[in-house]
Amino acid sequence: MTLAILCSGQGRQHRNMFALTGDAPEAAQLFAHAAALLGGRDPRDFVRGEADEALHRNRAGQILCTLQPLAAASALADVFPHGVIIAGYSVGEVAAWGVGGLFDATATLDLVARRAEVMDAATRAGDGLIFVRGLSREEIGHLCERHGAAIAIVNPGDAFVIGGGREALSRIAEDARAMHAARIVALPVEVASHTKRLAVASAVFRKTLRQASVMFPPRSGARILSGIDAAPVVSLETGLDKLAAQISQTVQWADCLQACVEAGATGFLELGPGHALSGMAAEIGSGLSARSLDDFRSLQGVRAWAARHLSA
Incomplete structure (x- = not known):
């Protein structure tokens, strides 16, 4: 199996998100550094x-959702093969650079804290995100154009x-319901991420x-993908430029x-929190093995799964 690592974005934070990584001695420095960024x-x-x-506040959420993949990567460094593929969803793309070794891990936490701060400074009151499933790209594009919003992801x-x-967003949700969209959810995010509203x-x-x-290039040989065009960072x-854009x-x-x-890639491991990305990966093709750290009860279970699949 060729492994792809997926670094999650905001939205799936939960009270047990550090159940596997919280006691890992390799991650102790990261938790201490994150504590300083979270006011102690x-x-x-x-x-x-x-x-x-x-x-789910923007700054805390970005720090927490970056800490988790960094902590997991430090604890599972022996598992990830040289040249692993890494992709990050939203703020997870910054985490991907840290997991891949382009940024120092503690510096990555500093960067996402700053990223959140500049996003908050550029955000207008009431900005946010909604999720819509079951309409075509063309239909969603028309709704956004009609109501002055934009496709973020x-x-x-x-x-x-x-x-x-x-x-x-309220008008788009109303129209999407009338168009029989399969699912419409207001996301617990207070910024209009990945839209021109945050150009500054x-x-x-x-x-x-x-x-x-x-x-x-990173010593890990990692192949890291840019979110805006899915191209590898070469x-x-x-x-x-793309990471900022x-x-x-x-x-x-x-x-x-x-x-x-x-x-x-024939296997995907989402570092979490949550299962959203591994669920998407499992849907894109038959025969793909896709798991999230949240699926396991121990880091040893992750190692066993990886060893079994990487040797296949």
Whole structure:
């Protein structure tokens, strides 16, 4: 099996998200660093003790959802083969650079904290995201054009995340129901990520990335995909340009999953939190093995699964 690692975005934070990684000695420094970014709150205590609203605030959510894949990668470093394929969903793309070794892990946490801050600064009151499944790309595009919103993420199976202001999203949801969309969900995200409403945030974050220390090409040999076009990062400057642009451009996630398959991936491991990405990966082709860290009861179980499939 050729393995693809998937780094999750926001939205699936939960109180047990660090059940496997929280006690891993390899990740202790990461949890300590994240605690400093969370105002001194240990992330493990934070997710268990805070209300859902606090877990889904943009800055905290981005830090938590980046900490999890970084902690998992540090604890499972012996599992990931040289040249692994890595793709990240939304903020997970920054995590993917950390998991792949382009950014130092603690520096990755600093970068996502800054990313969230510049996004919040550029956000208008009432901005957010909704999920719509069951309408075509053309139909969704017309709805967005009609109501002044934009497609934020293209997922497999006629599934889309749409970003915009509260009134525009409400009108789109109403029209989508009338058009018999299969599912419509307001997402617990308070920014219109991956839309032109955050163009200023992209520009500011690119300045931050210019100051970042980057190991390129990575010693891991990782093949890291850019979210806005599913192309592998083969040029540092172009890759950083795309990483910043992703804040205000559509994420082509369906294309990213297909690019993993075309690069030879026959198995997917989502580092979490949640199962959303591994579920999508399982749907794109028969015979693909797709699991999430949240599926397992121990890190040893992850190692056993990987050993079994990587030797197949």
